Amino acid sequence: MNPTSMWKRVLIFVFCGWGILAAMPNGFYPRVEAHNDAAKAIAASEGVATPEQAEALSGWPSFLPSALMNLGLDLRGGAHLLGRVELSEVYKSTIDARWPEVRDALRDIRNEVGGVRRAPSVDGVLRVTIANPEAMPAALTAVRALATPITSLTGVGHTDIEVTSDGADIVVQLSDAEKAAIDERSMRQSLEIIRNRVDQAGTREPTIQRQGADRILIQVPGIGSATELKELIGTTAKLTFQPVVSRTTNPATSPGARNSLVPSLDEPGVYYVLEDTPVVTGEQLQDAQPAFDQNSNPAVSFRFDGAGGRKFGEYTAANVGKPFAIVLDNQVISAPRINQAITGGSGIITGNFTIEEATQLAVLLRAGALPAKMEFLEERTIGPELGADSIDAGKKAAIIGAIAVIAYMVLSYGIFGWFANIALILNVIIMVALMSSIGATLTLPGIAGIVLTMGMAVDANVLIFERIREELRDGASPAKACEAGFNRAFSAIMDANITGLLTGIIMYAVGSGPVRGFAVTFTLGIITSMFTAVYVTRLVIEIYLNRKRPKTIVV
Amino acid sequence: MAFRLKLVPEKTNIDFFRWQWLTFGFSIFMIVASLGTVAVKGLNFGVDFLGGTTIRTESTTPLDISVYRDALAPLDLGDVTITEVNDPGFREDQHVAQIRIGARDGEEAVTSDAILAAEAALKAVDPAVVFAQVESVGPKVSGELIWKAVLAVFIGSAGIMVYIWMRFEWQMAVGTVSAMLHDVIVTLGIFSLFSLRFDLSIVAALLTILGYSVNDTVVIFDRLRENLAKYKTMPLREMMNLTANETLSRTVMTATTTLISLTVLIIWGGDVIRGFVFAMILGVVLGTYSTLYMAKNVVLFLGVDRGDKPKKSSNEFADIDA
Numbered sequence: 001m002n003p004t005s006m007w008k009r010v011l012i013f014v015f016c017g018w019g020i021l022a023a024m025p026n027g028f029y030p031r032v033e034a035h036n037d038a039a040k041a042i043a044a045s046e047g048v049a050t051p052e053q054a055e056a057l058s059g060w061p062s063f064l065p066s067a068l069m070n071l072g073l074d075l076r077g078g079a080h081l082l083g084r085v086e087l088s089e090v091y092k093s094t095i096d097a098r099w100p101e102v103r104d105a106l107r108d109i110r111n112e113v114g115g116v117r118r119a120p121s122v123d124g125v126l127r128v129t130i131a132n133p134e135a136m137p138a139a140l141t142a143v144r145a146l147a148t149p150i151t152s153l154t155g156v157g158h159t160d161i162e163v164t165s166d167g168a169d170i171v172v173q174l175s176d177a178e179k180a181a182i183d184e185r186s187m188r189q190s191l192e193i194i195r196n197r198v199d200q201a202g203t204r205e206p207t208i209q210r211q212g213a214d215r216i217l218i219q220v221p222g223i224g225s226a227t228e229l230k231e232l233i234g235t236t237a238k239l240t241f242q243p244v245v246s247r248t249t250n251p252a253t254s255p256g257a258r259n260s261l262v263p264s265l266d267e268p269g270v271y272y273v274l275e276d277t278p279v280v281t282g283e284q285l286q287d288a289q290p291a292f293d294q295n296s297n298p299a300v301s302f303r304f305d306g307a308g309g310r311k312f313g314e315y316t317a318a319n320v321g322k323p324f325a326i327v328l329d330n331q332v333i334s335a336p337r338i339n340q341a342i343t344g345g346s347g348i349i350t351g352n353f354t355i356e357e358a359t360q361l362a363v364l365l366r367a368g369a370l371p372a373k374m375e376f377l378e379e380r381t382i383g384p385e386l387g388a389d390s391i392d393a394g395k396k397a398a399i400i401g402a403i404a405v406i407a408y409m410v411l412s413y414g415i416f417g418w419f420a421n422i423a424l425i426l427n428v429i430i431m432v433a434l435m436s437s438i439g440a441t442l443t444l445p446g447i448a449g450i451v452l453t454m455g456m457a458v459d460a461n462v463l464i465f466e467r468i469r470e471e472l473r474d475g476a477s478p479a480k481a482c483e484a485g486f487n488r489a490f491s492a493i494m495d496a497n498i499t500g501l502l503t504g505i506i507m508y509a510v511g512s513g514p515v516r517g518f519a520v521t522f523t524l525g526i527i528t529s530m531f532t533a534v535y536v537t538r539l540v541i542e543i544y545l546n547r548k549r550p551k552t553i554v555v
Numbered sequence: 556m557a558f559r560l561k562l563v564p565e566k567t568n569i570d571f572f573r574w575q576w577l578t579f580g581f582s583i584f585m586i587v588a589s590l591g592t593v594a595v596k597g598l599n600f601g602v603d604f605l606g607g608t609t610i611r612t613e614s615t616t617p618l619d620i621s622v623y624r625d626a627l628a629p630l631d632l633g634d635v636t637i638t639e640v641n642d643p644g645f646r647e648d649q650h651v652a653q654i655r656i657g658a659r660d661g662e663e664a665v666t667s668d669a670i671l672a673a674e675a676a677l678k679a680v681d682p683a684v685v686f687a688q689v690e691s692v693g694p695k696v697s698g699e700l701i702w703k704a705v706l707a708v709f710i711g712s713a714g715i716m717v718y719i720w721m722r723f724e725w726q727m728a729v730g731t732v733s734a735m736l737h738d739v740i741v742t743l744g745i746f747s748l749f750s751l752r753f754d755l756s757i758v759a760a761l762l763t764i765l766g767y768s769v770n771d772t773v774v775i776f777d778r779l780r781e782n783l784a785k786y787k788t789m790p791l792r793e794m795m796n797l798t799a800n801e802t803l804s805r806t807v808m809t810a811t812t813t814l815i816s817l818t819v820l821i822i823w824g825g826d827v828i829r830g831f832v833f834a835m836i837l838g839v840v841l842g843t844y845s846t847l848y849m850a851k852n853v854v855l856f857l858g859v860d861r862g863d864k865p866k867k868s869s870n871e872f873a874d875i876d877a
Contacts, residue, residue: 226691390825390827397820412561444828459809462805469804496774499770503762503763506711511703511707511755515758
């Protein structure tokens with residue numbers, strides 16, 4: 001047999017050694033996990049460690065690798081949510097917020113265009129009727145002057161709104177470029193806010209990912225149920241301060257144009273007619289804290305940022321004596337009367353809160369409102385007991401499977417079976433090592449993938465051994481037969497593995513959930529089995545032939 | 556000579572084409588029958604593909620399905636099915652049921668109120684019950700998941716076909732892909748026939764079957780290519796038999812090791828992945844059969860161009876005939 005060159009040998013040994021080291025932490029999962037958690041906590045508190053943390057930290061030597069495979073939800077238990085952000089809602093609120101500006105611009109040229117009123121229109125479109133349609137060009141010019149240019153990757157020279165005329169109506173809509181920018185901004189904001197809220201709950205390794213144009217995937221291990229997770233995320237916590245038109249107990253009241261009927265949170269049967277355009281929104285909140293009102297009832301105090309505080313001040317100064325509504329998620333929390341202009345930019349929300357509710361509301365307000373409502377398309381909960389059962393079952397199957405395959409290989413190929421088994425064991429170890437170091441997630445289908453790879457990994461060795469047998473039958477010397485066996489089996493091994501790899505990659509790219517979990521281990525298994533079955537077995541056989549120099553071998 | 560377990564004798568001389576029409580006809584019949592079964596009976600789609608909710612309940616008190624059914628009846632949840640789950644791996648006092656609530660028409664998102672109401676109702680009749688797994692998929696997502704699954708199988712086959720075509724001949728690509736589709740279609744047929752639950756993990760199994768089936772076929776074609784160069788005048792039929800016999804020991808060996816792993820999984824792997832493993836076992840058995848009796852037949856029908864163009868004699872991997 002042609003000896004493997006020195007540097008190749010060293011490389012193989014180094015890689016196998018690395019594999020064993022990097023896979024090792026997974027054998028001591030709870031201890032290493034505690035070590036990692038403690039290390040993180042200590043780093044977060046800038047080096048100050050509690051005795052428990054110090055003990056957990058010393059549970060695993062720090063010079064050894066400590067990366068672990070992540071356990072998927074099906075093994076650890078937890079919740080999975082797939083939500084869709086209603087971006088059209090953001091378009092609507094964005095365009096609605098332009099109305100005061102448009103109205104003011106047209107009022108400035110009132111003598112030309114005459115009276116101005118907002119006409120009903122579909123969501124996301126602002127329609128303004130002017131009394132003198134002849135003055136349309138001037139009106140369009142005035143409104144177009146409000147457009148601000150946006151810079152985007154797709155092109156320069158776009159403005160945020162498109163203004164057209166339709167009879168006596170001016171139609172203002174968001175440009176496609178602005179919509180794209182809003183999509184991007186809203187999705188990023190939603191992700192950020194969800195991450196904030198999930199992190200506040202202190203769960204481990206949550207996955208929060210954007211999927212496609214308007215979807216967000218949230219996976220939180222260790223949380224009790226998807227319902228709990230939804231509560232944590234809070235579907236919106238959208239806070240607005242809106243002018244009150246009237247108060248009624250008749251749910252059939254027609255609110256009138258650009259107004260809406262909003263129910264009260266604590267007074268059953270009471271509805272408020274509110275103007276659609278908010279004075280200030282929760283996005284302009286700078287801080288919110290649980291507090292107590294003058295009657296020592298739990299309340300939430302808040303402070304606006306500069307612009308929000310100014311707007312709020314102006315509005316309250318102009319509307320002393322009138323009520324305004326504090327609206328959370330389309331319910332009126334309270335509708336206090338404005339006693340005096342509130343210019344400091346801060347205030348207090350009172351309602352029939354318990355202390356917990358006030359604290360929760362403050363957290364939600366501080367984390368910021370989701371820019372739009374989320375609709376949940378998919379939710380899954382896996383209880384921790386089921387996960388533990390699955391781990392046990394998977395472990396048992398993996399061990400029994402390994403023993404069975406090892407025994408079968410030895411029965412079929414004798415000492416060469418042992419060579420293949422060394423490669424097989426190294427294969428699983430290196431797979432685990434790779435998964436740990438790339439931070440891949442092990443799921444139940446993933447375990448199935450590992451077990452299946454064990455069965456299929458021996459295929460390469462089987463191909464080689466069958467070839468060696470044939471060569472031996474044709475009267476080749478042991479060394480020659482082995483050499484030829486490896487060489488001639490190589491193209492079949494390569495073809496078989498490349499097609500396997502192809503399916504693995506396609507599964508990963510196209511699939512989701514369990515398909516992906518399986519694809520990860522299956523693909524990694526093919527790659528590592530190529531290495532172990534070909535290079536490692538070859539080296540082992542080479543060493544065997546050199547040491548023993550057998551006159552004849554039986555494969 | 557040391558003892559060697561040999562499932563296949565050293566030298567075989569089986570004529571795989573002896574009952575060519577019978578075996579090939581059987582394959583065709585199986586494909587048609589499977590397609591027919593799927594068309595008539597449909598597949599027992601899980602919530603992944605149909606939308607709706609499944610709740611897996613575990614309780615220490617013995618399960619009485621009718622009590623559960625009565626508890627859920629007043630909630631008007633629509634289409635509800637409750638089945639008991641049994642597994643030898645369960646503990647003595649572990650009673651598991653699977654409750655499936657169908658998706659309602661016209662609802663896009665998941666109805667969590669209905670789930671909460673159902674959970675509360677079950678808790679009321681059986682305080683020991685825990686909800687080990689609750690999965691809810693909206694019809695919108697489930698529609699996409701079906702489409703994605705079909706796409707995955709389709710792209711998978713197409714990719715494999717192109718690769719085989721590049722590496723070998725187009726006839727072998729056709730042979731491989733027909734064997735592969737045979738395996739997938741017959742697996743689908745069996746799932747349909749026995750109303751086994753078909754969900755996302757079964758799709759993963761189907762894709763792996765694709766991979767396995769191809770693996771098996773490619774090894775034989777690789778050998779065939781080698782033999783084509785070696786015995787220039789041997790009739791194709793004879794040569795294919797020779798090739799199949801030469802590789803038979805390996806075919807059986809690999810199928811056996813894979814089946815050993817899978818059998819272990821189906822016994823000890825737990826009920827959650829049982830369907831998945833069952834599909835794989837079907838696939839391995841079918842894959843081995845179709846390699847020997849389907850792929851080669853197709854190639855024989857199509858013939859291989861053995862013209863004067865010298866065949867690749869080397870089996871170096873770099874030798875790609877693109």
